[in-house]
Amino acid sequence: MKTIRHTQTLFYYDGPQVFEAEDVIGGHYVAVMVEPHDDQDCYLVTGVSPESLREFRSGLMDLRSLMAEHGETEWYLSIGSCETDKPLQLEPQSSTLIESGLLPEPGFVLHDRPAIEEALKEARGRNNLVLEISVDPPEAAYEHRVRVSTLVGLLERVQTLVKHAYGAALRELSLGSRRAIDRSDAHLLDVIIPAAPGSFRVFLEAAKAPDMLGDSELIRALERVDALFVDAHDPQAVLATVKAHRGHLAGAYLRLLRFLVENKTGLRYSWAGPNFSKAKNNAVTESETGPLVEVLSGISNLGSESVELIGALEKADVVNGAWRLSTTDGVYSGKIKDGGPSLDGLKIGSTYRFSCLEEIDEIAGTGREQRTLYLVEREPV
């Protein structure tokens, strides 16, 4: 008789209700608990393809469709408790699965994989803030692998998101508080486990050690990131949050979502500091990314931030609309905004206040950012 072993619980409620399993030759199965049989747990079991299983985990396919897809020709009942260390015996059934009345109702979709507290364990072990990120692109359906471009692009975009989240959090602090913080490189993350077993998972930790109380500056950033992901299932709620975080953080979030859409994957992450009692978990499924990108793409200037510069004009190219201003913070150059003020009549060497919009574009295929300052208003000082 065919047997399977439990590999991962996907939905738990007073016991494993839905779980993944494998047979002795590595075939994939999904089991769902049905009515008990003689006071013993009873599971409906069907074989599934790795790709369909990935789609189910990603929220693209519901449980009924997943089980009906392969159960049409072959399905089983397994009676006995689900034990992780013992095989479950499968009893082949001859009737039609659809007519058995045992299938779940349509619409059972996993929002997320089960939360695993490994980020917390790592954070305590390393005495530092740890962030775990996990993706499920199509190439990861069959084995533990991910395209180089997907991994590089993901890490680049996550780091960028964290950087802008940190910047946004700092801007809300008083000048005195900002001065008291050593902000140099505080947003940086280091990869510590590049390919953890399971789905494609990467562990990162804060590049800088936490303070004496165990708190990392990155907490400010990741709390901002959480606000963007907590309502991922509700595009209108996300829209409201993103509008409240307009600027480079919102732009980085949208670029990350677009990347997830292009690479056909959701994203799950978990983070914790060494003194946390539990990790914080959030996720966006592959099925949620598309509607979010659609809603957020409709906002103009979502990723722009206002920048005010005061300094001596070094260059004013009226024909090409290019300028350069020397301020006490450094030299800035930019362009004029379409329909904005001309550079005509400005005097080289004179001091001006330039009100600009700073926009960030992604350099195609790299995930790297290119900043451009667009002049929208000017006045002599």
Add this chain to the structure above:
Amino acid sequence: MNYREPLPDGCPPQEADDITAERMVFRLVRTTPVTSQDFQSQRAEKPDRQFPGISECRARGLSVFADRHDAREKALKLPRFRGYLVCRVALQPGAGHIQQTFQPSHHTWWPPADFEILEHCEVETQ
């Protein structure tokens, strides 16, 4: 704190939250009005069963959802819970300990002996 049923040492775990402010959780129940049978732990329902992979501490807690959506749009769609109802349980300060376990919305709740669960449970019609 005295719990509804005897718990092993170290249970609830340190990571569990002490319930100090009112919060809502959702549990599946068989009937309305609800009965104490609807709030039995796995251990209470199956005193002799082994639950491999599940700690005795969790087996003596109650499964609840923090998010109504997970109770209504997920659990109720499963064949095991066909015909079940969703009960909204108002946890008051002192209602024991609770910890997020398994999927994000799922929590394990360890109620104290003196918490009148049935009085705090309201079956939802929609």
